[in-house]
Amino acid sequence: MSVALSAALLILVTIVVLLLLGIPIGITLIVASILAITQSLGFSAAVPSSALKMFQGINIFTLLAIPFFILAGNIMNKGGIALRLINLATAMTGRIPGSLAHTNVVANMLFGSVSGSGTAAVSAMGTIMSPIQKEKGYDEDFTAAINIATAPTGLLIPPSTALITYALVSGGTSVAALFLGGILPGILWGLSCMVVAYFYTKKKGYIDTKPISFKEFIRVTLDAIPSLFLIIIVIGGIVGGIFTATESAAFAVVYTLLLSTIFYKTLKIKELYTILVDSAKLSAIIMFLIGASNIMGWVMSFTGIPNMMADVILGISDNPIIILLAINLLLLFVGTFLDLTPAILIFTPILLPVCLALGMTPLHFGIMLTFNLCIGTITPPVGNILFAGIKVADRKLEKVMPHLLRFYGAIFVVLMLVTYFPWFSSFLPSLAGYR
Structure with a gap:
């Protein structure tokens, strides 16, 4: 053998066994990696080498962008940003069948993008929108389903910590290019769900919003513009070379803090302690995962696992269409039991060489990978956005799933478009001069 x-089998078996025992994924990755590399280096060399690789994995300046964006998202979530974006979404959707459902989709896209968190989006929108839709006679399980199905759009529409993570593990893919590349796929995700919602709500006869006056439309738009301006500042600043991803994240914290405490006056200073603690906890978890995955990446590279996997996958067929479909099915399966961040960290070094051999660019692969794994956040048994949305709506999984299946189909169609048509990922980056 x-x-x-040998290393791949040992890693796979160890991960499966430890996850079944309920061991946290970060510790699982470290244990599996050390066991695998011990075969080659011996235990006395494997442990200190792994510790060094873990430190090197998080000793990267660009990683500071992640805790800053997390903090900015938490400030927005507590600072009354969601309600203003919902008002804007309501004004945009107008008097169409199921306008409140469409409002939920648009609001998720807006809030998810400015906060960079699908969990924050599904929680904020579910808390505000569910009672309103219930009052208008909407099926509560459908309401929970559409909120869950569209919350991950904010993981694609920038700023996105998932895309920053991919940029690092892929060997330096431009964060600015990834941010621009995620916009169209994220919008298409939301629009596909709106199409499903349109036909469902039209069949049910949900017509529930009165036409909004032009004066009111202007008012809610002006009220929401300061929140939306953050996206322009972050993306424009990075693309224009004004500041790096890390500097833009730090600016986002300052901007959202001033917006919530001074401009909107919806956040009290005493609430900052809780926000900082929550942000620090989540940031620590992500950093630990990145450090742990760096050990695994080193072990895989040292033992030649990526090359072996590339040979196996490329040996499935000579047809790139079949190979890409197989990769997508693999990622869809992986996403059902691995969270987004560890899945990106584990499978990027394995699958990136395969996709490069098929002629894909690191940008195209990164968007396809992230889009695919985002679906895992809304599928059982692990999907964090799925269970957060169900908890907020106070519904049962078995009641919500039949509605979610409709949205899964629409989202999968968009995934195929993103996979087989690079234009959706590369169009906006190419306009900005990225290749």
């Missing part, structure tokens, strides 16, 4: 195959 080759070293690569």
Whole structure:
């Protein structure tokens, strides 16, 4: 048995066993990696080498963008930003069948993008929109489903910590290019769900919003513009070379803090302690995962696992269409039991060489990978956005799932478009001069 195959089997078995035992994914990755590399280096060399690789994995300046964006998102979530974006979404959707459902979709896209968190979006929108839709006679399980199905759009529409993570693990793919590349796929995700919602709500006869006056439309738009301006500042600043991703994240914290405490006056200073603690906890978890995955990345590279996997996948067929479909099915399966961040960290070094051999660019692969794994956040048994949305709506999984299946189909169609048509990922980056 080759070293690569032996290491791969040991890693796979260890991960499966430890996850079934309920061991946290970060610790699982470290244990599996050390066991695999011990075969080649011995235990006395494997442990200190792994510790060094873990430190090197998080000793990167660009990673500071992640805790800053997390903090900015938490400030927005507590600072009354969501309600203003909902008002804007309501004004945009107008008097169409199921306008409140469409409002939920647009609001998720807006709030998810400015906060960079799908969980924050599904929680904020569910808390505000669910009672309103219930009052208008909407099916509560459908309401929970559309909120859950569209919350991950904010993980694609920038700023996105998932895309920053991919940029690092892929060897330096431009964050600015990834941010621009995620916009169209994220919008298409939301629009596909709106199409499903349109036909469902039209069949049910949900017509519930009175026409809004032009004066009121202007008022809610002006009220929401300061929140939306953050996206322009972050993306424009990075693309224009004014500041780096890390500097833009730090600016986002200052901007959202001033917006919530001084401009909107919806956030009290005493609430900052809780926000800072929550942000620090989540940031620590992500950083630990990145450090742990860096050990695994080193072990995989040392033992030749990526090359072996590339040979296996490329050996499935000579047809790139079949190979890409197989990769997508693999990622869809992986996403059902691995969270977004560890899945990106584990599978980027394995699958990126395969997709490069098929002629994909790191940008195209990164958007396809992230889009695919975002679906895992709304599928059982692990999906964090799925269970957050169900909890907020106070519904049962078995009642919500039939409605979610409709949205899964629409989202999968968009995934295929993103996979087989690079234009959706590369159009906006190419306009900005990225290749």
